[in-house]
Amino acid sequence: MASKATMLTVPGPDGDREVRISSPDRVLWPQLGLTKLDLAHYLVAVGDAFVRANGDRPVSLQRFPEGxxxxxxxxxxxxxxxPDYVRAVxxxxPSARAHPQMVIDEPAAAVWAAQMNTVVFHPWASRAERSDHPDQLRIDLDPQPGTDFHDAVPAALELRKVLDEAGLTAWIKTSGNRGLHVYAPIEPEWEFLDVRHAVIAAARELERRMPEQVTTAWWKEERGERIFVDFNQANRDRTIAGAYSPRALPHASVSTPLRWEELSETDPRTHTVRSIPERLRTVGDPWEDMHAQPARIDALLAWWERDLADGLGEMPFPPDYPKMPGEPPRVQPSRARKQQA
Structure with missing residues (x-):
C-alpha cells in the first residue's frame, strides 16, 4: 500500500513554501534504502548552493518513477x-523546434521536481533569458575503459593551465561517476557553435600536451585507454549533470564542486546524498563566486582559426544533429576503410 503524502517546508527567497511529497517512502536508491523524501530533504539542505549552480537556466529532468x-x-x-513558483522558458x-523548459528559481522548485521523481538535473550552459548564448564553457573529461577517475585528475590539472593561458579561470567538479567536469565562466556574447569551437581548441591543445593520456577522438574504436575530452557536450541542448545534482547510481553519488587543491586526494564515491549537506556546512561551496569574473573566449577562437589554417577542420557532431557545415562524414572509421577496400 502506498504511503500517505507528506508536506515538506522549504525555505526560499520569498519565504517558506509547503511542497507536497506523495509516496514519500518510495525507495529511489534500493542499495541504500534512500527514499523520495530523503531526496527532498537533501535538496532542502543544499538548496542555496543548488540554485546558485543550476538556477535561472533551462533544465532537463531525468526522472525515475520506479527508482x-x-x-x-x-x-x-x-x-x-x-505550481506558480515554477516557471518555464x-x-x-538543434532541429530548430522550440519548446518550453523548466527553470529553477528557488529550492522549492527543485523539491517539486523531486516530487515528480526527478533524480538528475541537467541545466543548460546558458541563462533562461539568453538561452542562445552560453555563459559557461564546459569540458567533460570522460575516462575510457582501462582508465578511471584518478587518470582524469592529471588531465584536469593540465587543462586548467591551458584555460589559464587563454585567459579563462577554470572550476572543477566531479561528474558523480568516474569523470570530471571543468567549467569556465564566460561572457554570454557567443552562440553555442562558437563556444563549441573554443572547447575543441582547448581540447586539441590538451591532447598535444598529453597525447598518451588524452584523446579528442570521437569514435570509440580510436580512443584507446585514454581520457576522452567530450567536446560535444558544448553543443546546444547537450547537458551534463548539474553541480550538487544526485546521480542515478547505486551509492547515490553527487556531482560535487571541489577546490583545486582537493582534487588529487578526492574519492568521488564519498560525495553522496548523505555526505554533501555536511560538506557544505563545514567546507562551504567552492563554486560560490564562480561567475564573479566571466572571461572572453577570443584567445580560444584564435586557436581554433589557427588549427583550421593548419588543416584541422570541424569535428563530428552527435548523430541526432542535422548535418553541419564542414563536418566530416559520420561513418565509423573501420567501416569507412572497408567501404574503400
Whole structure:
C-alpha cells in the first residue's frame, strides 16, 4: 500500500513554501534504502548552493518513477501541474523546434521536481533569458575503459593551465561517476557553435600536451585507454549533470564542486546524498563566486582559426544533429576503410 503524502517546508527567497511529497517512502536508491523524501530533504539542505549552480537556466529532468534501477525518461517540457513558483522558458533545439523548459528559481522548485521523481538535473550552459548564448564553457573529461577517475585528475590539472593561458579561470567538479567536469565562466556574447569551437581548441591543445593520456577522438574504436575530452557536450541542448545534482547510481553519488587543491586526494564515491549537506556546512561551496569574473573566449577562437589554417577542420557532431557545415562524414572509421577496400 502506498504511503500517505507528506508536506515538506522549504525555505526560499520569498519565504517558506509547503511542497507536497506523495509516496514519500518510495525507495529511489534500493542499495541504500534512500527514499523520495530523503531526496527532498537533501535538496532542502543544499538548496542555496543548488540554485546558485543550476538556477535561472533551462533544465532537463531525468526522472525515475520506479527508482534508479527502473525505467527512466527525460522531461524537457515542464511536467504538468507545476505550481506558480515554477516557471518555464522557451528554448530552440538543434532541429530548430522550440519548446518550453523548466527553470529553477528557488529550492522549492527543485523539491517539486523531486516530487515528480526527478533524480538528475541537467541545466543548460546558458541563462533562461539568453538561452542562445552560453555563459559557461564546459569540458567533460570522460575516462575510457582501462582508465578511471584518478587518470582524469592529471588531465584536469593540465587543462586548467591551458584555460589559464587563454585567459579563462577554470572550476572543477566531479561528474558523480568516474569523470570530471571543468567549467569556465564566460561572457554570454557567443552562440553555442562558437563556444563549441573554443572547447575543441582547448581540447586539441590538451591532447598535444598529453597525447598518451588524452584523446579528442570521437569514435570509440580510436580512443584507446585514454581520457576522452567530450567536446560535444558544448553543443546546444547537450547537458551534463548539474553541480550538487544526485546521480542515478547505486551509492547515490553527487556531482560535487571541489577546490583545486582537493582534487588529487578526492574519492568521488564519498560525495553522496548523505555526505554533501555536511560538506557544505563545514567546507562551504567552492563554486560560490564562480561567475564573479566571466572571461572572453577570443584567445580560444584564435586557436581554433589557427588549427583550421593548419588543416584541422570541424569535428563530428552527435548523430541526432542535422548535418553541419564542414563536418566530416559520420561513418565509423573501420567501416569507412572497408567501404574503400
Amino acid at each position: 534508479v534501477d527502473g525505467e527512466q525518461f527525460f522531461s524537457k517540457n515542464p511536467p504538468k501541474g507545476a 522557451t528554448v530552440t533545439y
